[in-house]
Amino acid sequence: MSIIETRDLVRDFKKTRAVDRMTFSVEPGEAVGYIGANGAGKSTTIKMLTGILKPTSGHVRTCGLDPMRQRVEVARRVGVVFGQRSQLWWDLPLRDSFAILGAIHRMDEAATRARTDLLVEQLEMGPQLGTAVRSLSLGQRMRAEIAAALLHSPELLILDEPTIGLDVLSKQRLREFLVAERREQGTTLLLTTHDMGDIERLCDRVLVVDHGRLAFDGTLTGLAGTVGAQRILVIDLAQPTPDLHDVPGATLVDSESDGLRQRLSFDAEATTVAAVLAHVSSRHEVRDLTIEEPDIEDVVRRIYAASGRT
Amino acid sequence: MKTFWLLVRAGFRRHSTYRLALLAGMTTNSVFGFIRASILLAALASAGTAIGGYDAPTTIAFVWWGQALLGTVNLWGFAEVKDRVRTGDIAVDFLRPVDPQIAYLAGDLGRAGINLVGRGVPALLLGALLFDMAWPPSAVSWVAGAVSILLAVVVAFSGNFVINLLAFWLVEIRGITLLWMITGGLLCGLYLPVPWFPDWLRTIANWSPFPSMLQNPIDILAGRVVGDDIASAVGVQVFWAVALLALGQVVLRAGRRRLEVQGG
Known part of the structure; x- marks a missing residue:
């Protein structure tokens, strides 16, 4: 069964069609880069996949579920990072955010602690656990966001611009972590980015969206071939x-x-x-x-x- | 339930990090307590008798419980949810496997807890030390008073939550918030006890949710409401808590359907 499935998915805003008859599917374990210009319809698609936004028409299934009607169930099985929004508690030490998220996902305390320890070790965040989130640097916060999204071991990880604003070294560490995480857990990855380095390092398949339409679906090599590069x-x-x-x-x-x-x-x-x-x-x-x-x-x-x- | 409790604790801890704000709030509450106590005692003295069931010690109790609950019950409202709707951060709340209303309610109960302990109780004790104040007349009044405070927090939260959610439809809700604050501040019995109101105003107040946010717990704790009347005072609060929470659910659902997260 596909982990993501859309058929003729459409979303209209007042005057514009943000997503236009989008049809694609993603199989479990795939790593898919979702690219396109600003306003091409990337974030809108992600919001429909996660039940934040109601499609105007068409069919969408995430983990086999209807995201609009089964939002809570989808939220249990998917981890999402919006690069420009935070899911952490600003005023609390980082450690507390993980504890609360663990409780929200109905993990018992031992499981939450074990998973937190593992992610913190892999992302080298130990020294920041006691720091209030508002005092973290952007690179530290982004690693924390990804750890938070992965805390409940989701089947599908959706990253919307995860490396935006990061320096080269921070990007590199984040990518290495994601490669290792996918190798060990087999997590499916859907990634939007403007950074082609992200796509080259992390994705084996690319979707290009233009004006809300799917302009290309295939491998990165194939993408280059299509346009004669x-x-x-x-x-x-x-x-x-x-x-x-x-x-x-x-x-x-x-x-x-x-x-x-x-x-x-x-x-x-x-x-x-x-x-x-x-x-x-x-x-x-x-x-x-x-x-x-x-x-x-x-x-x-x-x-x-x-x-x-x- | 465990999730709920953890969110309550998180709210408590979040607001306990701002100790200076708590101290400042406590000081303000105390100063205003002195002023209000003096004015109301003068009014009582010129009347020469108890007004609306309030004699001097119950009036003092009315003032100081009011000051103590001022920070605990979120009478003036909050902007967090409104801001998250406006910036689109509300999307993150929908990405969690919990109902946003329940999650924010839990956070607000935590906030109320730290404000009662860190700001309300000290102000109350200061008032009790300096004035002759009536205490709850029985164990029943203490327990019912505690339940009533809890319900007051829930009613105030639920009402404000609905106001905040209007941001889904309106770009700016400051006017509505202001109207809520002015109407609520008067009708909840903060400035004057509701029983002191002229008949027409008392009728309006009693048909509104506002006395459930302050007047009812104060009446029980000051001992003005006793016996069977306690049950009806609490019953009215339960009604408003349930009604406003239900309304919040309806509005939240409508808002979610309407959601057009701005930017990105």
Whole structure:
């Protein structure tokens, strides 16, 4: 059974259609990135998935439940972090927020304590447990928010802009934690973000939404392929070499220093880095190589351009 | 139930972190207690007899229990829920497997608890020390008084909760809040005991929920209401508590359907 299922989901605000006949499903254990410009309909979709917002029409199921009518049941099985809102108690030490949330989720005290200890250890928050939430730094608070959302071990974790405003190091720690958490618990992840690093590190599937419509549903590699963005393999060779025109599935982009460095573009769907490398190294001595990935923001821009948006 | 109790405790702890505010509140309550006691005693002296069942010691009890309950019962209302509706943070409340009304009620009971202990009781004791005050005449009055205080907190919370929820429909509810404060402040019996009102005003007050927020517990604790009348005073409070909580549920549901969380 799908953990998220929408069919022809529509939400109208006064004059605009925020979500337009959205149909997709997410299977348990998947990690899905949900991307699009501001106002594309991402948050509106999430609010309908969690029973905060009533759909204008269409069908939506979260964990097999109707979120509007079974809000409480959905809340027990889903964890949500809105990057710009807090679910913690501002005036209380962080520890107390976990205790209260544990009680709200009807966990007994021992279970709450064990789960808190585990999350606190993994997120390295021990020193902040006694600190009032209002005194935490943004990075600390965001880790606390995620711990709070995961306290009741939800099947589905929904993160709306979890890394917004974080510095590079904080982002990195958060991503590492999420990767480990998913590996251990098999939690399904739905993530909205403007940070393509989040998508690249965390997600194996991408949904692109544009004007409330689903513009793309597939892998990140496939997304790049759809709009013709290609990966580029940069090969440094030991000897000056004639231009590599004869590599199957790859096209020469340019060649520098008498062919000491050559750049080959290739379609990730058609061939692999290994195949290209094997072909080249069977004929020439390869010293070094790097891979240039397509810039995802550029890819999304192209999808928008293709659908007639500037 | 355990969840409810934990939320009550959280409310208690939240508000107990602001000790200076409690002290300031206690001081203000005491100062106003002196002023009100002097004015009402003067009124009583010029009348030369008990007014509306209040003699001097019960009037003093009326004043000081009133001052003690002023911070405990949320007469002036609160803005937290309104603000959360306006900013969209109310969405977070709907992401929890608890009813927001019940959760906020629990928090408010905790707030009432710390205010009674940290602010109300000290003011009351100070008043009792300096004036000749009537105490509850029996154990029944003490127990019924405690229940009545609890109900007063619930009634005041439930009414204010409904007012706060109007933010779902109105951009700014300050006018309504102000109207509630002025009407409520008068009709709950804070300035003058309700039995001192002219007939027409007393009739209006008695048909409103406001005396249930202050006058009823004070009457029981000052010993003006005794015997079978205690049951009817408490009964009226139960009626208003249930009615306003039910109204809150209806409005909350309508608001949730209407919800258009702003931003993001």
